[in-house]
Amino acid sequence: MRTILVSVAAIALLAGCKGSSPAPAATDSGMVKADPTPLTLPSLAADPKKVPLPGSYSNVSGGTLRLAADMNYTLTGTDGKAATGKYAWYSDGKRILLTEDKSVYAVADGGLYKLESKDSPLTGFTADQLWSKAP
Numbered sequence: 113m114r115t116i117l118v119s120v121a122a123i124a125l126l127a128g129c130k131g132s133s134p135a136p137a138a139t140d141s142g143m144v145k146a147d148p149t150p151l152t153l154p155s156l157a158a159d160p161k162k163v164p165l166p167g168s169y170s171n172v173s174g175g176t177l178r179l180a181a182d183m184n185y186t187l188t189g190t191d192g193k194a195a196t197g198k199y200a201w202y203s204d205g206k207r208i209l210l211t212e213d214k215s216v217y218a219v220a221d222g223g224l225y226k227l228e229s230k231d232s233p234l235t236g237f238t239a240d241q242l243w244s245k246a247p
Contacts, residue, residue: 153220153237154244160206160219169224169243177224177243185210206234217243 157163166181174190179199187210188194197212207227208217217224218234224243 153239153242154222155220156206156225156234157219157221161201163219163221165208165219168246170246171226171243172240175243187213187215202230 165179167179169177169179176186176188178186178188180186183198183200184196185199186194186196195213197210199208199210201208202216206218207230208219208224209215209230210217216227216230216232218227218237220237220242222245224245225237225241226243227241
């Protein structure tokens with residue numbers, strides 16, 4: 113019964129396809145191939161305190177973080193609400209702390225990685241943690 117349903121669904125899917133555009137390339141597993149260019153995430157800075165932090169950063173969900181040279185920051189959420197305060201370096205010199213909301217960021221070349229907590233490892237970063245620095 114299951115084989116019949118799968119076959120009927122496949123035929124219905126093919127019958128519903130119109131137009132002359134070619135189907136996307138598939139891998140041996142039947143999955144559609146992604147863009148062959150892998151996403152390159154910035155590496156943690158060798159000497160984070162030498163990275164010029166002041167500037168504007170943004171994340172994939174649309175938030176912005178502006179770090180000023182006087183150690184002040186403005187964090188704007190996707191809802192447009194802004195929070196301001198001070199930021200400070202952790203004693204390890206690899207992370208900063210937004211003192212008012214206790215957010216922790218690892219410093220990379222060209223961006224920041226938002227960490228879950230001050231105890232989060234400084235490895236295995238993902239694109240959703242990245243706050244990219246505006247040019």
